[in-house]
Structures are given as C-alpha cells and as structure tokens.
Amino acid sequence: EACAKVIDGKATAKQIREEIAIEVSRMMDAIGVVPGLAVILVGDRKDSATYVRNKKKACESVGIKSFEVNLPENTQEEEVLKFIEGFNEDPAVHGILVQLPLPSHMNEQSVLNAVSIEKDVDGFHPLNIGRLAMRGREPSFVPCTPKGCIELLHRYNIDIKGKRAVVIGRSNIVGMPAALLLQREDATITIVHSRTPNAEEITRQADIIIAAVGRANMVRGSWVKPGAVIIDVGINPVEDAKNSKGYKLVGDVCYDEACKVASAITPVPGGVGPMTIAMLLSNTLTSARRAHDFR
Amino acid sequence: EACAKVIDGKATAKQIREEIAIEVSRMMDAIGVVPGLAVILVGDRKDSATYVRNKKKACESVGIKSFEVNLPENTQEEEVLKFIEGFNEDPAVHGILVQLPLPSHMNEQSVLNAVSIEKDVDGFHPLNIGRLAMRGREPSFVPCTPKGCIELLHRYNIDIKGKRAVVIGRSNIVGMPAALLLQREDATITIVHSRTPNAEEITRQADIIIAAVGRANMVRGSWVKPGAVIIDVGINPVEDAKNSKGYKLVGDVCYDEACKVASAITPVPGGVGPMTIAMLLSNTLTSARRAHDFR
Ligand SMILES: NC(=O)C1=CN([C@@H]2O[C@H](COP(=O)(O)OP(=O)(O)OC[C@H]3O[C@@H](n4cnc5c(N)ncnc54)[C@H](OP(=O)(O)O)[C@@H]3O)[C@@H](O)[C@H]2O)C=CC1
Ligand SMILES: NC(=O)C1=CN([C@@H]2O[C@H](COP(=O)(O)OP(=O)(O)OC[C@H]3O[C@@H](n4cnc5c(N)ncnc54)[C@H](OP(=O)(O)O)[C@@H]3O)[C@@H](O)[C@H]2O)C=CC1
Numbered sequence: 001e002a003c004a005k006v007i008d009g010k011a012t013a014k015q016i017r018e019e020i021a022i023e024v025s026r027m028m029d030a031i032g033v034v035p036g037l038a039v040i041l042v043g044d045r046k047d048s049a050t051y052v053r054n055k056k057k058a059c060e061s062v063g064i065k066s067f068e069v070n071l072p073e074n075t076q077e078e079e080v081l082k083f084i085e086g087f088n089e090d091p092a093v094h095g096i097l098v099q100l101p102l103p104s105h106m107n108e109q110s111v112l113n114a115v116s117i118e119k120d121v122d123g124f125h126p127l128n129i130g131r132l133a134m135r136g137r138e139p140s141f142v143p144c145t146p147k148g149c150i151e152l153l154h155r156y157n158i159d160i161k162g163k164r165a166v167v168i169g170r171s172n173i174v175g176m177p178a179a180l181l182l183q184r185e186d187a188t189i190t191i192v193h194s195r196t197p198n199a200e201e202i203t204r205q206a207d208i209i210i211a212a213v214g215r216a217n218m219v220r221g222s223w224v225k226p227g228a229v230i231i232d233v234g235i236n237p238v239e240d241a242k243n244s245k246g247y248k249l250v251g252d253v254c255y256d257e258a259c260k261v262a263s264a265i266t267p268v269p270g271g272v273g274p275m276t277i278a279m280l281l282s283n284t285l286t287s288a289r290r291a292h293d294f295r
Numbered sequence: 296e297a298c299a300k301v302i303d304g305k306a307t308a309k310q311i312r313e314e315i316a317i318e319v320s321r322m323m324d325a326i327g328v329v330p331g332l333a334v335i336l337v338g339d340r341k342d343s344a345t346y347v348r349n350k351k352k353a354c355e356s357v358g359i360k361s362f363e364v365n366l367p368e369n370t371q372e373e374e375v376l377k378f379i380e381g382f383n384e385d386p387a388v389h390g391i392l393v394q395l396p397l398p399s400h401m402n403e404q405s406v407l408n409a410v411s412i413e414k415d416v417d418g419f420h421p422l423n424i425g426r427l428a429m430r431g432r433e434p435s436f437v438p439c440t441p442k443g444c445i446e447l448l449h450r451y452n453i454d455i456k457g458k459r460a461v462v463i464g465r466s467n468i469v470g471m472p473a474a475l476l477l478q479r480e481d482a483t484i485t486i487v488h489s490r491t492p493n494a495e496e497i498t499r500q501a502d503i504i505i506a507a508v509g510r511a512n513m514v515r516g517s518w519v520k521p522g523a524v525i526i527d528v529g530i531n532p533v534e535d536a537k538n539s540k541g542y543k544l545v546g547d548v549c550y551d552e553a554c555k556v557a558s559a560i561t562p563v564p565g566g567v568g569p570m571t572i573a574m575l576l577s578n579t580l581t582s583a584r585r586a587h588d589f590r
Binding site: 109125126127128129130131132133134135136137161162164170171172176180183186188189190191192193195196197202 | 404420421422423424425426427428429430431432456457459465466467471475478481483484485486487488490491492497
C-alpha cells in the first residue's frame, strides 16, 4: 500500500537548532555579543507556563540568553507595559515575546503594539503583516509557526512555485501568514475557513495543504489529491484510554487515511510543533545580527 | 440570448458623490470644517496630469477643498518630503496623495512612508495593509480601487459571504487588497497571478471574479461560470480605427463573450474607474470626520 514520506519536524528542528548554536557561538567569538530573548508571562495558566519553559530550555540549548518575567494574574496592564519598555531599551535583549493569552482585563492589542518592531520576533505586529502581504516589501520577522511550515517544505525540496496551495484556517498567527508566505513563493493560494461551504472539494485541488483549524482529524483521506503534500499544524487532544494520561494529541488531518494518498505529510506530534520554537530562536538570532550588523 | 446585468459604476459613483456632497455641507454647517485633500504631482507625465486634474475636479464637485503641488521632474526627494511634512502638519488637510509613478531617481517607499498614517487616504501604508489582512483589526483607510469594487458589489446587493471569489492579479494597490476585502466579508478567496498555470480552470470556479491584470480581453467567456459576477478593473488601450483617437479602452475581460455567461458585469469604461475617485473622496471625508470627531 502506498505510504507518504514522513516530514520529520522533530529532526529538522534539531538540525536547525544545531545550525543556530554554531552561529551563536561564532557571533560570540567574533564580536562578544550573545543574542537575548525576553519572555513575559502573566498569570498561572499551566499550558502557558509549559510553553514558556520550553522556550527557555530551547534558548539555553543554543546559547541564547533568556530573560523571564513572571507576573501574577491580577497585574495591571501598565506594569506589563513598563517591562516591555525596559526590554525595548535593553541592548542585551533582541527579541521580546508576550505569552498569549493575556488575562482578560488587559488589551492584547495595546500590549503587543508596545513591543518595538525591531524586537517583535513573533512577527505579529500589523506593520510586519502588511510588509508580508506586499510585493517588494520585506517583513522584519515572519511569524514562527507559518515560517516553520515553509521551512519544512524547503528542507524537503518541495516545489512551491506554480503549485495550487490550500490553507485551511485564516488566523492572524497561522493560517493567514502561511497563505501570504506561500504566495510570496508564487503558489496560487486559496484560503478556506469556517464559512467555506465546500471545503472538501476545494482542498482536493491542492498540491500543498496547510491545515490550521483546531479540529481533530477534520481533513479525511477523501479530501486529499493523490500525491499532495500535507503540513498539519493542528494540535488537538482526543480521548485515548490506552494512554496513561487518558488522551493523546492528533492533528487536523486524519493521518492514517491521508498518509495513503499524500506524497508527504507531517505527523502530530513531531511535525510543525518543534519547528515553531526553532523559528523563534532563528528570529532572535536574526534580530541580534541585525542590531550589530553582523553577517 | 442571455445578457448580464450591467453594474453601472458611473451612475453609482455619481450617487456616492451626491451623498458625500450632502455630508460635506452638513459638516460645514455644523462645525465649520471643510475636508481637504492635498495632491502632489512630480514631473509632467500627461496621464498623471490628467488623473490629478480629475481628482481636483471631483473634489470641487462635492465641496472638498483641494491643495495641489506641481513639482518639476528633476525635483529632489527631500523637497517632496518637505511638502509632505507641511501637509502632515496642516490641519486643513485631511488626506495626502502622492501621484504615482514618481520619477525614477526617487525612492517611492520612503516618499509614501512619509505620509502620516492619519492622512494616508490611499491606504497604501503597510500598517494599513497589515490591519486589512488581520482579523479583529481595522485599517484607517482602505485602498480606493479595491474599495470601489466591493462598494459596487454591496450597492448591487451581491452576496459575498460563503461565495468562491477569484481575484486575478495580486498587486499591492488592487489585487491583493481586493482579495483581503473579500475575505473579510467571508468569501473563500483564490488569488491568480502570472505564475498560475491553470488560470482559466480556477477562474471558472468563481462566483465572483475580480480581474486586475492589465491584459486586454484576457478573461474569455469560457473562463466564466454561468451566473458569476464580474468586476473588471483593467483599463487597456487597444487599436481602434473607428475611433478618432485611433484607440479605445477595454478591460481585462472580454465583455462581449462574458456578458452572455455572467449574471452581472462592470463595463470598461464606466465600471470601476469612476468608483476609484469616489472612494478617494469618501476616504477624505472619513479622515476629516475622524480628525474632528464628527459623526
Ligand atoms: N504547531 C504549533 O506550534 C501551533 C499549533 N497551533 C494549532 O493549530 C490549530 C489552529 O490554531 P489557530 O490558527 O491559532 O486557531 P484559530 O482558532 O485562531 O483559527 C482557526 C481557523 O480555522 C477556521 N475553521 C474553524 N472551523 C473550520 C471548519 N469547520 N472548516 C474550515 N475552517 C474552519 C476558522 O475559521 P473562521 O476564521 O471563519 O473562524 C479559523 O480561521 C490549533 O489546533 C492550534 O492548537 C497553533 C499555533 C502553533
Ligand atoms: N479602474 C481603476 O481605477 C484602476 C485600474 N487599474 C488597471 O487595473 C489593471 C491592473 O493594475 P495593477 O494591479 O496596478 O497592475 P500590476 O501590473 O501592478 O499587476 C498586475 C497583476 O496581474 C498579474 N498578471 C500578469 N499577467 C498575468 C496573466 N497572464 N495571468 C494572470 N495574472 C497575470 C501579475 O502577476 P505577478 O504578480 O505574478 O506579476 C500582477 O499581479 C491595469 O489594467 C490598470 O490600468 C489600476 C488601478 C486603478
């Protein structure tokens, strides 16, 4: 039976981290600068704390210095803004990341807007998104998850130019920027969302599918054109009695069905997930290089 | 024989100008403020001069004050920037427009970036484009030509939500923002460009076609799904011995063929063209209202 090539995000991310570690030490040796990433966490959501811990560990593994601020749930917005201001001005900090979601009493937009565009390694600033959308402009930073998707396509030598690409999902942080990135590489993009009546039919036209919806196993085998390449961004917990935690994580794509039709596919976990953090490290390194004009 | 409804941009633009004229005089009566639009023209391109003259005339017709600066071809970029600075600070000016193209010795990006975002009635600033692309954000101004396309759909009660829309062309000023606008209204968008191998097949899936390419009669009748709605942005001169000028203007869509298949279509001339200037007036009025918090 046919079986798609597995696009191994875990191994690719590891390789990228190794490349970054080499560049970080080359920079340290040459000009004595260590890239720095500041992470601001407000509140005590367990999942957010886990993400922040993983980012910190990843920084350490490549020699990037991490700065962490943990603030209680009831912190005032001004307090958070003060920390951002401090990091904006601190030359040892090259990237600033505000872990989302923020507590509901804060205005997410004004907090994110406070991050200086030169240090917006998340790439979520509208100015970055605008440049991403425009021909002839270059964003300072590309959002990490969509950048990770494209990086996987590149490293697996998958052609993008002239291909039909369908992105399922249009969120600001994944679907929309992923589509813009594919278009920059001359794919013909279609963006499917919750108001699309015939998602299956459209998806079946794609040479490249990026699924970023948040619905377990939504994309069935019948949605996939034979030979298509699938990047599955979704991370969804589903019940699993066999697992000691009582659940397991699956993607937006029904892997067992799709892998029989596609030519290449990312697994969940171990696909896009590890790439996101690798791209964050990459953006932080880029920012440090830019700040010190180091090539 | 079936014949599409003609979407009359000329009549619609006239109606919009009348609506704007009423609002302008209401504003004048209530708070004594007259909206102002500044247009900067560098060089002596005949087509540019015509556009600027038309904009000025349109301003006059609705009671918007126009400010005009004409600079010679060999003007230094700094000189242009100085005028922009002046208009940025002038409270009588609510919109600033730099007629493109600029002479080749100028950096278009840095000139356009100098226009204050509050007066960027062209909507070309990357910050505006970014907000246009993002869910939950609102651009200060929407670029005039794509806004005119959507306004025509609205005024002709054409449903957008849930429809398949194909935009042919992805320029920063027409195609790309038109696609983003359609997506904001919950269409499922596909963007076709010069690297799309099967443009005809894709276009035939569309309920709504926006053509912004610049190739006379490219979209043939066979490209159009029966009942589709067509907005033709293209303006292309073709030889015409019967015309005293020796040429006539046609769109990107082969009108004679397409009007037999489509349910509605814009003519060229008299379709999108007149809407562009109407939207410029509308953006200028919006800007003046915003500056004076007048509803
Ligand atoms: N691997 C990683 O590192 C990351 C993984 N993720 C995962 O990716 C997934 C998407 O995340 P995110 O983009 O933040 O999610 P959002 O909830 O912000 O966006 C989901 C998108 O999917 C669309 N959608 C919802 N239902 C359907 C449907 N039935 N058919 C088609 N489209 C639909 C929505 O459409 P509409 O706009 O109309 O509402 C929306 O655009 C999640 O599982 C998340 O956990 C996210 C970030 C990082
Ligand atoms: N009515 C009005 O007020 C206005 C009318 N116009 C008219 O609209 C048209 C488009 O203008 P503008 O957007 O500025 O033009 P641009 O030249 O900037 O963009 C043209 C777009 O068409 C694409 N394209 C070129 N050839 C093909 C092809 N064979 N198949 C598919 N796509 C193709 C290009 O693709 P790629 O990106 O791959 O190069 C590009 O994205 C022109 O005729 C212009 O005169 C423009 C502005 C205002």
